Amino acid sequence: MDSENHSITLPEIYRFLAQSMHYPDPEWMNADFIQFLNAFLQELHWTDEADTLNTALKSSDNFLEDIQIEHTRLFINAVPHVAAPPYASVYFKGDGTLYGNIAEKTKQFYREKGFYLSKEDDLPDHIVYELEFLALLENTDKTGAQEFLEDLFRPWFTLFYSKVTKEARHPYYRVMMKLIDFFTREEL
Amino acid sequence: MSLKVTRRKFLQTASLAAASVPLAKVVSAENGFVRKPFTPPGSSAGTTTVTGGICEMCFWRCQLVGKVRDKKLVKLEGNPKSIDNGTAICARGNAGIKLLYDPDRLKYPMKNVGERGNPKWKRISWEEALDECAAKLKAVEEKYGPHGIAMFPHGASAKYPMHFFERAVGTHNVSEASFFQCRGIRDTAYVSTFNTAPGEHVDMANAKAILLIGCHFGENVHVSHLKRYLKGLENGAKLVVVDPRYSASAAKSDIWVQIKPGTDTAFLLAIMNYLIENNKYDKKFVAAHCDGFEEFQKGISHASLDWAAQICDIPASQIKEVAELLAANAPNVSIHPGRHVSWHGNDFQRLRAHACLTALLGAIGVKGGFVKPKGPKVKGISWAKGHHDGAHNLKEMADKYHFAPPGTPTELIRDACITGKPYPIKGCVIWGQNPMQTIPKPQKTVEALKQMDFVMCVDVMPTDITMYADILLPEASYLERYDYIKKGTQWNFADKHEQFISARMPLVEAMFERKDEVWITNELAKRMGHADKIPVNSLEEKVEKELASAGLSIAQLKKEDGIHIQPGKDPYGVSEDFEVLLYNEDIEDSGYPGVPTYIPVEEVPKGFARLVYGRSPVHTFNRSQNNVWLYNAMPVNPVWLNDESANKMGLKDGDEVSMVNSEGVKSTFTSVVKVTPGIRKDTVYMAHGYGSKNPMLTVGKGAGIDDQALITKIAIDPETGCSGMRNNFVKLVKSGKALDIPA
Incomplete structure (x- = not known):
C-alpha cells in the first residue's frame, strides 16, 4: 500500500480511461481498479456516480460478470443487436460499417505523429487506441493532441457517448462515458 | 452529478491519496502502439492487388482479386485471369466488403448465460469455449452414443467439421440444406437416370x-x-x-x-x-x-x-x-x-x-445439350472414413427415402429430437447454416433445439439460429481464410479448351478472434479424444496438400495470379456405355413409380393463393440481409399479386401488407404489394430470405416478409426425404384485416 498522495496528469488519466474500455478481465477489473475509480470520482466530487457504482457493486453476485455481459452487449454482439460499436467509422463520415475513411485518416494521423499500431491489421479507430494515443501524444505534442481531439475524436465520440448512455443498463459504462467526455471536451 | 471541479482545476490539484492504489497498479504498462519515425509513403501509398480470392456471397464462387490499401480491403473485382467469371462479379460479390466490415459480425467466442432463443451473451476465451463445447458434446456422445449428436452444416467451411462428426465421431445425423432443402432431389433423380449428378x-x-x-x-x-x-x-x-x-x-x-x-x-x-x-x-x-x-x-x-x-x-x-x-x-x-x-x-x-x-431429344454430349465439362482433378483432403455400421441410421431404420441424397433427411432428425424415438438426439452443431430460414416449419426446429443438452453454432454473422446457441463461435469469412479449391473449364465450350485450378486465399487477415474451420475442428477433436485422426494441422496445409495432388502449390498459384490454367479437353461426345434408365426397376422395387409419374399436389383453398418464392439478384437469401449495400439495393421483398385480384381486393401497388397462411400462422413483418398482370391469380410470389428475426442484425432485422415462417405445411418428397416448400397457401393482411384472394 502506497499512502503517499498521487498527483495525476492528463496522460495518466487518458491511460486510465483507455484501460477502462478494454474487455473486463479479472487481471485489471479487480478491487484495486474499483478502489481507484472510486477515489477518482470522489476527488472529482462526483458522489452520485460513485454511489451508483457502489450500489451496483454491493447488490451484485458477480460484478465482473455483470460488466462482461454489458461490454459484450454494448460493444461486441448481443440482443438487441450490438448497441454501440466503439469505432469512429460507425458514427462519423461513413455508412455505419467498420474501417471507413475516418479509420484510415486516424491511422495516418497516428503515423504522422510517429506512432504505429503494434497489430498492423487491427482497426485503428477503436476507442481504446484513440485514448492510448492521446495519452502518448499529450506528453510530447499537446497541440497535436488538441488537434486530434477536435478533428478526429470528439466528432464521433459525442455520438457514441449518447448511444452508450441511452443503451447502457449498467452504471459502469455510463460513468466511464461521462469521465471520457469530461476529460476530452473543450474546457468551457 | 456535481461539477464543482473543472478539469483544469482537477488536474492542478488532484490528489488521489484516498485511493491508496497507485495508478500504475491499475493500468497496464503496455499500449497498442510502437514508436517509429514517420516515413511519408510517397509513391508506395497506392492500392495493391491481392489475388486468390474466391467469392462466397453465394455458392457459385467466382474468382476475385482484392484491392488492398494499407491492410484495408477497399474493392473486390473479378480476377482478370479467370476463364470462368472473368472480370465480372455480381452486386453481391461487390458487397462482400460490407460483410467483411459489418459491425454486427461475430468477433469473439460467446457463451449464452441467458436462455436458448432469448440469449444473454458473454464474451469468453477460445480456451473456455472449446473446453465447454468438447466436454458437452463428449458427454452427449458417452450418454447417448455418437448418433446423439446432430449436425446442420452449410457452405465451404462446413465440410471439414461435417466429416469430423460423420467420420471420426460417427453420427449419421448430418443434414445439409443444400441437399435436403435445395438441389439434392435433382442430383439423385439424375443419378437414377443417367448415373451422374x-x-x-x-x-x-x-x-x-x-x-x-x-x-x-x-x-x-x-x-x-x-x-x-x-x-x-x-x-x-x-x-x-x-x-x-x-x-x-x-x-x-x-x-x-x-x-x-x-x-x-x-x-x-x-x-x-x-x-x-x-x-x-x-x-x-x-x-x-x-x-x-x-x-x-x-x-x-x-x-x-x-x-x-x-x-x-x-x-x-x-x-x-x-x-x-x-x-x-x-x-x-x-x-x-x-x-x-x-x-x-x-x-x-x-x-x-x-x-x-x-x-x-438425344441432347446429351452434343452442342447445346447436357454436357459435363472435363475439368482437372484435385484430390480433396479430409477426415478418413471410419468403420461405422448403419445401426443408427435413421433412414435405414425407417426404411424410407431410398433415393435420398447423402446425409439424413432433416425431418427424420427433427422427429427423433422431438419424440426421442427411435433414439434421443441431445447435442447439436450448427455450422454456417440457418435452419430457421432453410427448413420449413421453424417452430419444429425450435422444439428440437429446446430439448437439446447442448447447442453449438459457428458462423460469420448472427442469424436467427444463433439465438439458440449455448456457445457461439466466430468464423473467419471467405475473404480472410484459405479454403475452397475452385476448378473447372472455360465457361464457353466453343472457346479454346482450357482447365483452371484456383484456391481460396485470404485477401486480408482475420480480425478480432475469428478462426477458420480446421483450427476450430481440430481443437474440438483434440479435446474429444480424436487427436490421432486429425488429417491436417491447418487450413493452409490442407490447401497445400490438395494443390500438391495436381502438381501445384500455394506459392505457384500466387505466382500465377491466383489461377493456374492448363490445356483442356473436348467435353463433347457420349461414351458407348452411357446408359439412360427411362424406366428404373430399382425405383419401382423400392415402392415408387419406375416411370416418371405426375403426382397431384393439394389444390389452393378458396380465398387463398399458393405462396411461391424465388431469388433476388442482390441477395443470397438471409445470408446477405444485413449487408448495408445490398439492403439499400432491395430492402424488402415485394409481394407479386395479380392485377385483377388486387383490383377486386382494393389493393394498389406499394400498399403495405403482411400475410397469414391457411394454418393461421402470421408473418412477423410486412412488405409491399407489387401489382402485376405477370402472375397467375392462384399464386403470390416473393423473394425468399427476408424478415430475419435476430435483433443482433442492425440493418436486416425485420426487413420484409419472412416467407419461411409461413411454410408450415411439410411436404416430404417420398423418394428422397427432401422438403417441398411450395404447398402453403396465404392471404394478404392489410390494416389488420385478412383479405380473400379471388380465384
Missing part, C-alpha cells in the same frame, strides 16, 4: 433452344452460368420459360408457359408422350443408350396434350408448340436440370422427367 451442366451458350422450368435467370445470378445463358440467347437460341410468374427469364422468352404450380411433371410427360407418338424423338440415341423404353412409353401413354392442358391450366396448343420447338432444334437443346428444386414433395419424379426428356 447433373450440376447445371447444360451447354446453353451453344444451344438452339433452351427450356427453363422455374429457373429465373437474371433474378437468380451466377455469373458464368448467366454468361452461358446470355451467349445462347445472343446466338439466337429459342427460349421456353415455364413459370407461373413473368420472371426476368420469361421476359426474354419466345414462349412463356404460365403453368399452374405443382403440375410441371404433367407438362413434361405430355411433351414426351407427344414426341414418342409423333416419332419426333431421337430413335438412334434411344436405341443406343436408353433402357426400359417400352415400359416408359406405356407408362406415359395416358399423358395426352389435353390431359396435361387441363391439369396445368394452359392451352394444349402451347404444350404442342413447345414440343415441336424442342424437336425441331434437337439435339442441340438445353433442358435445364434446375438448381433449387425442392418445391412440392413430388419433385423426384419431375426431375426424372427432366432427365428423360433430355435423353428422348
Whole structure:
C-alpha cells in the first residue's frame, strides 16, 4: 500500500480511461481498479456516480460478470443487436460499417505523429487506441493532441457517448462515458 | 452529478491519496502502439492487388482479386485471369466488403448465460469455449452414443467439421440444406437416370433452344452460368420459360408457359408422350443408350396434350408448340436440370422427367445439350472414413427415402429430437447454416433445439439460429481464410479448351478472434479424444496438400495470379456405355413409380393463393440481409399479386401488407404489394430470405416478409426425404384485416 498522495496528469488519466474500455478481465477489473475509480470520482466530487457504482457493486453476485455481459452487449454482439460499436467509422463520415475513411485518416494521423499500431491489421479507430494515443501524444505534442481531439475524436465520440448512455443498463459504462467526455471536451 | 471541479482545476490539484492504489497498479504498462519515425509513403501509398480470392456471397464462387490499401480491403473485382467469371462479379460479390466490415459480425467466442432463443451473451476465451463445447458434446456422445449428436452444416467451411462428426465421431445425423432443402432431389433423380449428378451442366451458350422450368435467370445470378445463358440467347437460341410468374427469364422468352404450380411433371410427360407418338424423338440415341423404353412409353401413354392442358391450366396448343420447338432444334437443346428444386414433395419424379426428356431429344454430349465439362482433378483432403455400421441410421431404420441424397433427411432428425424415438438426439452443431430460414416449419426446429443438452453454432454473422446457441463461435469469412479449391473449364465450350485450378486465399487477415474451420475442428477433436485422426494441422496445409495432388502449390498459384490454367479437353461426345434408365426397376422395387409419374399436389383453398418464392439478384437469401449495400439495393421483398385480384381486393401497388397462411400462422413483418398482370391469380410470389428475426442484425432485422415462417405445411418428397416448400397457401393482411384472394 502506497499512502503517499498521487498527483495525476492528463496522460495518466487518458491511460486510465483507455484501460477502462478494454474487455473486463479479472487481471485489471479487480478491487484495486474499483478502489481507484472510486477515489477518482470522489476527488472529482462526483458522489452520485460513485454511489451508483457502489450500489451496483454491493447488490451484485458477480460484478465482473455483470460488466462482461454489458461490454459484450454494448460493444461486441448481443440482443438487441450490438448497441454501440466503439469505432469512429460507425458514427462519423461513413455508412455505419467498420474501417471507413475516418479509420484510415486516424491511422495516418497516428503515423504522422510517429506512432504505429503494434497489430498492423487491427482497426485503428477503436476507442481504446484513440485514448492510448492521446495519452502518448499529450506528453510530447499537446497541440497535436488538441488537434486530434477536435478533428478526429470528439466528432464521433459525442455520438457514441449518447448511444452508450441511452443503451447502457449498467452504471459502469455510463460513468466511464461521462469521465471520457469530461476529460476530452473543450474546457468551457 | 456535481461539477464543482473543472478539469483544469482537477488536474492542478488532484490528489488521489484516498485511493491508496497507485495508478500504475491499475493500468497496464503496455499500449497498442510502437514508436517509429514517420516515413511519408510517397509513391508506395497506392492500392495493391491481392489475388486468390474466391467469392462466397453465394455458392457459385467466382474468382476475385482484392484491392488492398494499407491492410484495408477497399474493392473486390473479378480476377482478370479467370476463364470462368472473368472480370465480372455480381452486386453481391461487390458487397462482400460490407460483410467483411459489418459491425454486427461475430468477433469473439460467446457463451449464452441467458436462455436458448432469448440469449444473454458473454464474451469468453477460445480456451473456455472449446473446453465447454468438447466436454458437452463428449458427454452427449458417452450418454447417448455418437448418433446423439446432430449436425446442420452449410457452405465451404462446413465440410471439414461435417466429416469430423460423420467420420471420426460417427453420427449419421448430418443434414445439409443444400441437399435436403435445395438441389439434392435433382442430383439423385439424375443419378437414377443417367448415373451422374447433373450440376447445371447444360451447354446453353451453344444451344438452339433452351427450356427453363422455374429457373429465373437474371433474378437468380451466377455469373458464368448467366454468361452461358446470355451467349445462347445472343446466338439466337429459342427460349421456353415455364413459370407461373413473368420472371426476368420469361421476359426474354419466345414462349412463356404460365403453368399452374405443382403440375410441371404433367407438362413434361405430355411433351414426351407427344414426341414418342409423333416419332419426333431421337430413335438412334434411344436405341443406343436408353433402357426400359417400352415400359416408359406405356407408362406415359395416358399423358395426352389435353390431359396435361387441363391439369396445368394452359392451352394444349402451347404444350404442342413447345414440343415441336424442342424437336425441331434437337439435339442441340438445353433442358435445364434446375438448381433449387425442392418445391412440392413430388419433385423426384419431375426431375426424372427432366432427365428423360433430355435423353428422348438425344441432347446429351452434343452442342447445346447436357454436357459435363472435363475439368482437372484435385484430390480433396479430409477426415478418413471410419468403420461405422448403419445401426443408427435413421433412414435405414425407417426404411424410407431410398433415393435420398447423402446425409439424413432433416425431418427424420427433427422427429427423433422431438419424440426421442427411435433414439434421443441431445447435442447439436450448427455450422454456417440457418435452419430457421432453410427448413420449413421453424417452430419444429425450435422444439428440437429446446430439448437439446447442448447447442453449438459457428458462423460469420448472427442469424436467427444463433439465438439458440449455448456457445457461439466466430468464423473467419471467405475473404480472410484459405479454403475452397475452385476448378473447372472455360465457361464457353466453343472457346479454346482450357482447365483452371484456383484456391481460396485470404485477401486480408482475420480480425478480432475469428478462426477458420480446421483450427476450430481440430481443437474440438483434440479435446474429444480424436487427436490421432486429425488429417491436417491447418487450413493452409490442407490447401497445400490438395494443390500438391495436381502438381501445384500455394506459392505457384500466387505466382500465377491466383489461377493456374492448363490445356483442356473436348467435353463433347457420349461414351458407348452411357446408359439412360427411362424406366428404373430399382425405383419401382423400392415402392415408387419406375416411370416418371405426375403426382397431384393439394389444390389452393378458396380465398387463398399458393405462396411461391424465388431469388433476388442482390441477395443470397438471409445470408446477405444485413449487408448495408445490398439492403439499400432491395430492402424488402415485394409481394407479386395479380392485377385483377388486387383490383377486386382494393389493393394498389406499394400498399403495405403482411400475410397469414391457411394454418393461421402470421408473418412477423410486412412488405409491399407489387401489382402485376405477370402472375397467375392462384399464386403470390416473393423473394425468399427476408424478415430475419435476430435483433443482433442492425440493418436486416425485420426487413420484409419472412416467407419461411409461413411454410408450415411439410411436404416430404417420398423418394428422397427432401422438403417441398411450395404447398402453403396465404392471404394478404392489410390494416389488420385478412383479405380473400379471388380465384
